[in-house]
Amino acid sequence: MKFTKEYLYQKYVVEGLSAEAIAKNVGCSRDQVKGKLRRYGIRKKPFKVGNELYDNREWLYNQYVKLEKGYTVIASELGVSYSTILSRILYFGWELRGHNEIDKGAPRRGAKHKESSLLKIKKSRVKKRINTSCTYCHKEFEIVLSAFHKSERNFCNQTCFRSFLKDNRVITEDITNSAAYKEWRLKVYKRDGYRCKMPGCYSQSRDIAAHHIYPKKTYPELKFEVSNGITLCKTCHEKTYGKEEQFIKMLVRVVQRMND
Structure with a gap:
């Protein structure tokens, strides 16, 4: 049921139903x-204009x-509620502007902020920062507190970060040509029927790979455990990279x- 002005006027004013009763009939809150x-300006009692500034038709116009x-x-x-002004606008019969046109304050048109306003803006933009030391070069630097708590290691710049990765790079042994690896791969393929076992993948491709579930770089003791292997097609295997x-x-x- 659409909330047309005529429907609400009939139910609320003519039939005298409450807002709660109308809501139950329509199935809304x-x-x-x-x-x-409020938006249509529908009232049970006639609206009365007082002597306040916003009651002045010319001023409000x-x-x-x-x-x-x-x-x-x-x-x-x-310093009044918006419904107070809205009710006067509807009472005086002026067209209510749409959402995109309302509540747009007058533009500043090049007016400069006061010094006190600039200070408030600067304070609001200054994030909490903390002094810490670089994990690689041990040089002290300032960092945002939230970023400090995100990682156990913090670096003063990208150069130190890359240098740390280079010095701590784990070089894994190439086992793909070993007899033990080939035997492990064959056992994984036979168990899985030479088909991709990634959930949701129904590929029948023979372009497959034996994937280490627990990476052999991190868990070298599991590299030849059959339970640590699973058959994946080329597409699904690429999804796991990194x-x-x-x-x-x-x-x-x-x-x-x-x-x-």
Whole structure:
């Protein structure tokens, strides 16, 4: 059911239903009904204009229509609720501007900030920082506190980071031509029927590889354990490059189900 102005007026004013009763009939929340009633300016009691500044038709016309201020902007300037200004706009019969046109404050048009405002802006942009030492060169430097807590190792620049990786690079032994590796690979292929066992992959390709579930670089003691191997097609094997740790739990469960 669409919240048309005519429908809500009929139910709320003519039939005298409450916002909660209308919400139950339509199948929505009471706040949604109240919001629409407020936006359409539908009231059970007649609206009365007082003697406040915002009750002055000419003044409000100048602010809302000529200066094109949003009703929430006007309300904020006067220190009243936005519904107070909205109700006057609807009462005076002016067209309510759409979401993209409302609440756009007047542009600054080149006006400069005050010194006090600039100081507030600068303080808001200064993040909490801490002094620490570089893991590689041990030089002290300043770092954002959140970044400091993200990693156990912190580097003063990219050069130190690359140098650390180079010095601590783990060079793995090439076992692909060994007899033990070929025997391990054959056992993995036979167990898996020479087909890819990645969940969700139904490839029948013979272009396959025996993948180490626990990387042989990190777990060299498991490199020839058949339970640490699984058959993957070329496409699925490429998906694991550099992200082997993310696939461990899933692939271990696949092998366990095959062994059960």
